[in-house]
Amino acid sequence: MSSHEHTENDGHDHSHDHNHENSGYLPAIISLVLLLTGLAIEHLLKYEFFDGWVLVTWYIAAYLPVALPVIKETIESLKKGEIFTEFFLMSIATIGAMFIEQYPEGVAVMLFYAIGELFQNAAVNRAKKNITALLDVRPKTAHVLIDGNYETVDPESVKVGDTIQIKVGEKVPLDGKLISDKASLNAAAITGESKPQSLIKAENVLAGSINLESVIEVEVEKLYNDSSVAKILNLVQNATAKKAKTELLIRRLAKIYTPIVVYLAIAICMFPYFFVETYQFQDWLYRALVFLVISCPCALVISIPLGYFGGLGAASKNGILFKGATFMDTLTQVNTLVMDKTGTVTKGTFKVKEINISNDMTEDEFMSYVLSLEKTSTHPIAKAIMQYENVSDISDASDVDEIAGKGLKGLVNNKTVLAGNKKLLDQFNIKTPGEIDSIVDSIVLVAIDGDYAGFVTISDELKDDANQTILAIRNLGINEIVMLSGDKDSITQKVAGELSISQARGGLLPEDKLNHVEKLKEDSTKVIAFMGDGINDAPVLATSHLGIAMGANGSDVAIETADMIIQTDQPSKFVTGFNISKSTQGVIWQNIILAFGVKVLVLILGAAGMATLWQAVFADVGVALLAILNAVRLQKMKW
Numbered sequence: 001m002s003s004h005e006h007t008e009n010d011g012h013d014h015s016h017d018h019n020h021e022n023s024g025y026l027p028a029i030i031s032l033v034l035l036l037t038g039l040a041i042e043h044l045l046k047y048e049f050f051d052g053w054v055l056v057t058w059y060i061a062a063y064l065p066v067a068l069p070v071i072k073e074t075i076e077s078l079k080k081g082e083i084f085t086e087f088f089l090m091s092i093a094t095i096g097a098m099f100i101e102q103y104p105e106g107v108a109v110m111l112f113y114a115i116g117e118l119f120q121n122a123a124v125n126r127a128k129k130n131i132t133a134l135l136d137v138r139p140k141t142a143h144v145l146i147d148g149n150y151e152t153v154d155p156e157s158v159k160v161g162d163t164i165q166i167k168v169g170e171k172v173p174l175d176g177k178l179i180s181d182k183a184s185l186n187a188a189a190i191t192g193e194s195k196p197q198s199l200i201k202a203e204n205v206l207a208g209s210i211n212l213e214s215v216i217e218v219e220v221e222k223l224y225n226d227s228s229v230a231k232i233l234n235l236v237q238n239a240t241a242k243k244a245k246t247e248l249l250i251r252r253l254a255k256i257y258t259p260i261v262v263y264l265a266i267a268i269c270m271f272p273y274f275f276v277e278t279y280q281f282q283d284w285l286y287r288a289l290v291f292l293v294i295s296c297p298c299a300l301v302i303s304i305p306l307g308y309f310g311g312l313g314a315a316s317k318n319g320i321l322f323k324g325a326t327f328m329d330t331l332t333q334v335n336t337l338v339m340d341k342t343g344t345v346t347k348g349t350f351k352v353k354e355i356n357i358s359n360d361m362t363e364d365e366f367m368s369y370v371l372s373l374e375k376t377s378t379h380p381i382a383k384a385i386m387q388y389e390n391v392s393d394i395s396d397a398s399d400v401d402e403i404a405g406k407g408l409k410g411l412v413n414n415k416t417v418l419a420g421n422k423k424l425l426d427q428f429n430i431k432t433p434g435e436i437d438s439i440v441d442s443i444v445l446v447a448i449d450g451d452y453a454g455f456v457t458i459s460d461e462l463k464d465d466a467n468q469t470i471l472a473i474r475n476l477g478i479n480e481i482v483m484l485s486g487d488k489d490s491i492t493q494k495v496a497g498e499l500s501i502s503q504a505r506g507g508l509l510p511e512d513k514l515n516h517v518e519k520l521k522e523d524s525t526k527v528i529a530f531m532g533d534g535i536n537d538a539p540v541l542a543t544s545h546l547g548i549a550m551g552a553n554g555s556d557v558a559i560e561t562a563d564m565i566i567q568t569d570q571p572s573k574f575v576t577g578f579n580i581s582k583s584t585q586g587v588i589w590q591n592i593i594l595a596f597g598v599k600v601l602v603l604i605l606g607a608a609g610m611a612t613l614w615q616a617v618f619a620d621v622g623v624a625l626l627a628i629l630n631a632v633r634l635q636k637m638k639w
Contacts, residue, residue, distance in 0.1 A: 027065035034062035059103035066114035084259035096289035139173035176218040182404035261295035310631030311584025340532035341485035350384030465572040
């Protein structure tokens with residue numbers, strides 16, 4: 001099992017591209033067909049012509065397709081001064097088998113090794129795509145005002161001071177200042193703020209924000225490469241470059257196992273010269289080569305990835321996608337969990353939370369006035385209020401005036417109704433109670449005919465499994481849980497309190513989150529997992545030991561950067577993934593112990609001259625089959 005194939009690189013690169021991976025099947029198929037045909041001709045049909053140089057040539061032809069890549073790796077390793085690699089062991093053992101005229105056995109052993117590599121490629125999902133794929137999130141066009149007309153150009157050609165137009169549903173391509181009177185933007189991907197921004201003229205607009213309502217115009221203040229999105233992508237690239245390389249267990253084991261068996265083989269060949277009177281070099285060389293062939297870690301090579309294969313399969317059935325088997329190992333070591341708020345533990349959707357009425361109106365009457373006015377607006381908060389259904393009658397409002405950055409004014413049932421923020425009521429000299437200043441959630445104040453009437457609060461909801469998830473995570477032994485959010489601190493602290501999370505900070509920019517996690521990483525004993533869903537989480541997902549993204553509603557950048565994706569957006573799947581990874585590790589160790597146990601037994605018999613090559617090969621096959629059955633158990637378990 002080669003480290004060059006199974007190491008998750010820091011730059012999200014992978015030494016094998018897709019075509020290279022698939023090309024491994026053809027040599028294995030060719031070798032298998034030639035081997036089986038050769039055995040049939042030699043032992044079943046017993047054609048006389050199939051002897052001598054014909055037989056040798058036939059098996060060499062079967063050997064080379066699967067052996068050449070391994071021999072090439074052996075030469076490369078030797079150039080680097082790495083002698084005792086699994087490639088070296090495979091090469092000398094199988095070439096040795098050919099030397100002692102055990103041709104089918106030599107081919108079979110190398111073929112098993114090649115099949116093990118194919119299992120590994122199937123078991124470990126392809127490494128992350130190149131980080132440059134993240135650049136797709138940046139808008140590719142900008143509508144720039146040139147000679148009185150808007151022309152579509154490459155955003156990189158736009159200069160500071162140019163005027164750009166953003167249509168409804170489009171992303172803002174560059175940072176700038178709003179020229180239009182008002183705008184409603186979804187900047188959640190950049191800031192993590194759960195509430196869409198309501199901006200008025202001259203306020204700042206961030207690149208990457210989505211325009212929600214009407215066509216707006218923005219004066220560009222920063223070049224394309226200096227935009228907020230570009231900075232985030234730079235952070236992702238830099239953070240990714242800092243990620244430590246991970247080696248699979250088999251590579252570490254091979255560094256110990258391989259030199260031991262090579263030295264033992266040399267000892268088997270040379271030491272009997274001093275103790276055995278009838279010593280024949282040819283005989284003991286034969287025995288040493290048999291020992292080497294037996295020692296090839298084929299069953300081990302197959303059994304370990306098969307364990308991961310079972311774990312990855314069980315995880316995917318449960319809506320959890322790991323981008324590599326090594327990330328399952330990392331998950332079991334996590335002792336610190338850092339999480340975003342919006343879209344991770346909350347639903348990221350607005351809902352009426354509280355209705356407070358200061359006069360003697362019923363809730364039905366009060367909300368009928370509010371809904372009558374709000375139904376004229378396309379603002380996200382208005383849309384959230386319109387989801388309130390416990391109203392018997394909604395009248396039509398007239399003379400509705402939308403006051404930019406403040407709210408709505410209109411006539412409902414011949415009464416003047418105001419619905420908006422405190423600035424709106426202040427403008428009409430309507431006094432509001434002091435208690436509203438301490439309200440954390442988004443609030444809509446209501447006045448009817450010049451008198452304060454009450455308020456409606458809008459808030460994001462906790463996901464149904466959020467509370468049980470935090471409890472279950474603590475039960476796993478992960479006691480340090482931190483919440484970091486771009487949403488305002490008061491809302492973040494409130495949500496953290498509801499979830500009994502003591503460490504929480506809000507109002508953070510992407511670089512603030514990154515700095516916080518970098519500080520946590522200064523403690524080398526901490527293995528940090530970060531769970532998030534927005535483009536603003538991407539730098540932290542990349543720099544943490546394990547990045548976990550919400551896959552259903554999460555941003556493409558977060559999904560691209562993460563090591564583990566929760567496809568159902570349920571935070572409780574973190575616990576499921578942890579348990580599956582633990583069980584997978586258990587199966588892996590069972591397979592390692594089984595493979596090594598059988599291997600040691602057959603090695604002893606081989607050294608004593610009591611085991612043939614075919615017995616060794618079949619012992620490997622038997623271990624591999626047991627490993628397969630063991631790995632399949634993971635798919636059958638209930639999580």
